[in-house]
Amino acid sequence: MTNFKTSYEVEIRCHFDSVEEAYNKIPFLRACLKHEMVWASGIYGKEFFKAGKLLRMSKTTVDGRTEYYMGWKGEDTGTFANIREEIDEVITDGVTDSRIMEKVGSQIRTLPRNKISAELKQLGHRRFMSWRGADLFGDYKPLGVSMKLMTCRTLRWPVLVEIEKSAHTKEDALVKENELLAFCDRFGLNDRLVREEPPTLLYEARFPEK
Numbered sequence: 577m578t579n580f581k582t583s584y585e586v587e588i589r590c591h592f593d594s595v596e597e598a599y600n601k602i603p604f605l606r607a608c609l610k611h612e613m614v615w616a617s618g619i620y621g622k623e624f625f626k627a628g629k630l631l632r633m634s635k636t637t638v639d640g641r642t643e644y645y646m647g648w649k650g651e652d653t654g655t656f657a658n659i660r661e662e663i664d665e666v667i668t669d670g671v672t673d674s675r676i677m678e679k680v681g682s683q684i685r686t687l688p689r690n691k692i693s694a695e696l697k698q699l700g701h702r703r704f705m706s707w708r709g710a711d712l713f714g715d716y717k718p719l720g721v722s723m724k725l726m727t728c729r730t731l732r733w734p735v736l737v738e739i740e741k742s743a744h745t746k747e748d749a750l751v752k753e754n755e756l757l758a759f760c761d762r763f764g765l766n767d768r769l770v771r772e773e774p775p776t777l778l779y780e781a782r783f784p785e786k
Contacts, residue, residue, distance in 0.1 A: 585662045586654070586752040587740035588760065590768035591733035598725065598737050602763055605737065608723055609712040613638045616708040619775055620693075621680065621701035628652060630660075630775060631680060631701060633667070633692065644668045644689055648676045653746075657753045658773060667692065707778055719759065731777040733770060 592598040599606045617634040624631050630649040635642065643666060650661035663676055670688040671677060677685050677692075681699055693703070713724040724738040739759060743749035760766050772780070 583662055584659055584743040584746065584749040585649070585740060586657050586659050586743055586749050586756065587738055588657045588756050589736050589738045589770045589773075590765045591770050592735045592737065592768065595725065595727065595735055598735060601765070601768075602723075602737065604716050605723060605725070608714040608716045609725055610714040611638055612710055612712055614710045617706065618703045619705040620696050620703050622704045624680075624701070625704075625775070625779070630773075631676070631696075632775075642668075646671070646674070646676050646692065648679055654749075654753055657756045658771070659746075659749045659753060705775070705779060705782060720755070721759065726774065728774070728778075730781050731774065732780065733777070736770065736774070 590598075592601065613636050615634055615636045617632050619625060620631045620633065621629075628651040630647070632647050634645045634647065636645065646665045646667045648663040653659050663679070665671060665674060665676055667689050670686070671692065672686045674682075674685045674687070677687070677695070680696065680701055682695055684695055687695060696702070707728075707730075709726070709728055711724050711726050713722065715722050720741060722740045722742075724740070726736045726738065728734060728736075739756060741752040741755060743752050760769065770777075
């Protein structure tokens with residue numbers, strides 16, 4: 577059975593020259609990164625990507641537990657932060673009544689995990705980009721933020737810190753966006769902001785404009 581949730585992600589990310597610089601700039605960062613996620617992710621449907629949406633499937637291992645996910649993100653509607661409708665479905669045992677499969681135009685909403693890629697391909701949503709890595713992540717409860725430290729030499733900025741809040745409504749997402757603006761002001765991060773999300777940065781690196 578598919579476990580899914582729909583929410584709005586509200587996030588910003590900042591670039592640093594090194595991991596140590598990130599730790600020095602955000603005093604609580606090192607202490608709150610208590611987990612490591614080893615992951616591999618495939619991005620599907622270039623037409624979605626070009627329209628500012630995102631369809632991906634991922635394998636993640638956290639604290640020794642491996643799960644498979646399918647994720648969907650809508651267009652970015654934020655001004656300061658990235659605000660996107662987000663649906664995550666656990667597909668380790670396949671999908672049942674999948675909302676994401678409905679989003680991408682499939683008449684088949686219940687599938688075993690090993691048949692999902694074939695159904696996406698049948699619909700014309702092929703995998704066009706993939707990558708893998710390991711991130712450190714955790715929560716900082718006093719400010720209600722989730723933190724993620726990402727390192728990837730392929731990207732324009734090889735060290736990124738993502739600061740995220742979640743919202744259940746569009747109205748709440750705007751409140752959380754203002755909270756992230758205050759966060760940046762408090763820690764002097766405005767000159768380090770990166771608007772592009774990691775998949776966009778990867779596409780930029782893999783497929784440079786000629």
